[in-house]
Amino acid sequence: MKFSKILLFSLLLSSNIFSQKALIVDYEVVAIENKEQKPQKEIGFWNMVTRAAKTLPEKKPKLRIEGNLSVYDVEEGMPNDAQAASMSVLATSLYNLNHNVYMDTNKGFLIEKFSAFNENFTVKDTLGRYDWKLSKERKIINNLEAFKATSSKTVINSKGTFEFPIEAWYVPELPYNTGPADFEGLPGLIVEVKVKSNIGYILRLKNIQEVTTLDITKPDEKGMVSQEVYNDEIKKLANKTKEFFEN
16 A cells, blocks of 8 residues: 555656656567477477567557557568568567557547458457556666556467466656557556567567657547457457368
8 A cells, every 4th residue: 555655646746747748659579589398390380480570670669648648559660571571570460569559548448450360450448458466666667767567468369368467667757557559557657568478578668759749649430349349259250260270
């Protein structure tokens, strides 16, 4: 309780300083090496994962924040040749970098545009999807004091539905309840996220730039579905994919 009160005090103290500033937040994405022993039949796949991970430095995750609104997307680099281009496309899929996210923390919703199983989706959902557990552990990230929080993330693919651990670091000094991708709900800007899945990755702060204003507009809602409808649809597509490879 005492720790929570300290965080709340810090948040209130700094809100007058930062609440009027628009920010452009640059992240980097780093692959987490999977050191588990691989079955012989999967060696080829994991070799491809290793090659795809080498293209990650070309990808530029970017979060734009103004007031209660934020937009997240990933700027792609220019691969040198066709093989590098194919590995770059694979990396975008493997490390969930094909998501564009619009978030309104005042109205409590996000709109996420992305592709899965060769289908394009626009999904609207309420915020507060992560059940964060706050920790007293802290570290310095880019000269900012960050605090640790943990939760889990649900992933649906052709092998089933899985829960993967998440480790996030947030900065109460920057009172924005948002972060990279769809991560949100902490009492400060999320500056680092580690997703501990089979193909794990880290989204880590590189730079924060203060700007006078940003033009953040709500995306087109054409074809938009709820998170519940999307979950049902993605399970059907995952089962079809699984049946295709099994037959």
